[in-house]
Amino acid sequence: xxxxxxxxxxxxxxxxxxxxxxxxxxxxxxxxxxxGGKVEPNxxxxxxAVRELSEESTMSVKPSDLINIAHLEFTFHDEPVLMDVRxxxxxxxxxxxxxxxxxxxxxxxxxELPFSNMWPDDELWFPYMxxxxxxxxxxxxxxxxxxxxxxxxxxxxxEAFYANRK
Ligand SMILES: COc1nc(N)nc2c1ncn2[C@H]1C[C@H](O)[C@@H](COP(=O)(O)OP(=O)(O)OP(=O)(O)O)O1
Numbered sequence: 001x002x003x004x005x006x007x008x009x010x011x012x013x014x015x016x017x018x019x020x021x022x023x024x025x026x027x028x029x030x031x032x033x034x035x036g037g038k039v040e041p042n043x044x045x046x047x048x049a050v051r052e053l054s055e056e057s058t059m060s061v062k063p064s065d066l067i068n069i070a071h072l073e074f075t076f077h078d079e080p081v082l083m084d085v086r087x088x089x090x091x092x093x094x095x096x097x098x099x100x101x102x103x104x105x106x107x108x109x110x111x112e113l114p115f116s117n118m119w120p121d122d123e124l125w126f127p128y129m130x131x132x133x134x135x136x137x138x139x140x141x142x143x144x145x146x147x148x149x150x151x152x153x154x155x156x157x158x159e160a161f162y163a164n165r166k
Contacts, residue, residue, distance in 0.1 A: 002075065002080050002081055002082040003080060003081050003082070004081075004082045004084050005038065005081060005082070005083055005084065006038070006039040006045065006084050006086070007036055007037060007038055007039065007083055007084065007085045007086070008036040008037065008039060008045060008048045008049035008052055008085070008086050008087075008088065009033070009034045009035070009036035009049075009072070009085050009086070009087045009088070010034050010035045010036055010049050010052065010053045010061070010066065010087075010088045010089070010090075011034040011087070011088070011089045011090075011129065012053075012057075012059060012061075012089075012090060012091070012093050013089060013090070013091040014091060014107065016109055016110050016111070017107040017108060017109055017110065018107070018108055018110055018113075018130075019034075019035075019057065019059070019097055019105055019106070019107055019108075020032040020033060020034065020105070020106060020108055020113075020114070020118075021033060021034070021035050021056055021057055021097075021102075021103030021104060021105045021106075022103060022104040022105075022106070022117075023102065023103055024101070024102055024103060024104065025101075025102060026102070028119065030117070031117055031118055031119060032106075032108075032113075032114050032117050032118050033118065033119065033122075034087070035052055035053045035056040035057050035059075035103065035105075036048075036049065036052045036053070036056075036085070037052040037055075037056075045086050046063045046066055046088075047063065049061075049063075049066055049086070049088050050062075050063055050066070055100065055102070056100055056102050056103040056105075057095075057097045057098070057100065057103060057105045058095055058096075058097065058098040058100060059093050059094070059095040059097055059105075060093060060094040060095050061090055061092065061093045061094075062092070065090045065092040065093070066088040066089075066090050067088060067089055067090060068086060068087070068088055068158045068159075069087055069088065069089045069129060069133075069134055069135075069158070070086075070087035070125070070128070070129065070134065070135050070136065070137065070158070071084070071085070071086060071087070071135075071136045071137075071158065071161060071162075072084075072085040072087060072121070072125070072136075072137045072138075072139070073085070073136075073137070073138045073139070074121070074139050074140075074141065075138075075139075075140045075141070076140075076141045076142075076143075077140070077141065077142040077143075077148065087129070089129065110130050113126065120145060120146070120147055121137065121139045121147060121150065124137070124139075124147075124150060124152060125137045125152055128152065128154065133154050134154065134155040134156070134157060134158050134161075135152055135153060135154050135155055136151075136152070136153050136155055136161060137150065137151070137152045137153075138150060138151050138152075
């Protein structure tokens with residue numbers, strides 16, 4: 001039996017570039033990733049996505065401009081926790097990314113992504129995101145460097161996935 005914890009993960013796109021942040025502290029420290037974190041009890045998932053993006057990069061998005069592109073699940077060998085991560089993307093946003101206490105943001109060309117300094121799962125599912133696909137990915141880790149097994153399934157729509165999920 002696992003304890004499920006809900007997280008958000010947001011990616012901003014600008015033509016051939018994607019905004020990543022270098023995590024300065026906490027879980028995923030010293031890795032590039034999108035912007036996100038835990039969903040607090042008093043907010044919706046989309047509200048959490050907007051808040052975490054702003055706190056970590058100073059960038060602003062409207063909730064209605066965030067597109068839910070993926071559902072990711074992370075489990076860890078010998079750890080009774082399931083991380084349920086809702087992934088959003090948009091090319092509609094305001095601001096200029098600025099360093100915060102948690103992240104150093106930087107635009108990357110999508111052909112020059114720093115996979116060697118990202119979570120190992122990213123290299124497996126980023127191609128789906130960059131091709132504009134919707135998908136569900138499940139990754140089981142041993143420690144934080146080794147993926148023991150994984151699945152990635154393309155979806156017609158994320159709404160249908162969540163509606164039909166048991
Ligand atoms: C395990 O593999 C992961 N891969 C990827 N790509 N992203 C991951 C993985 N595990 C977690 N994440 C994402 C999900 C969230 O966006 C962050 C983690 O959020 P964090 O623990 O930093 O949550 P906060 O609420 O910001 O936490 P603090 O306020 O306590 O810093 O990473």
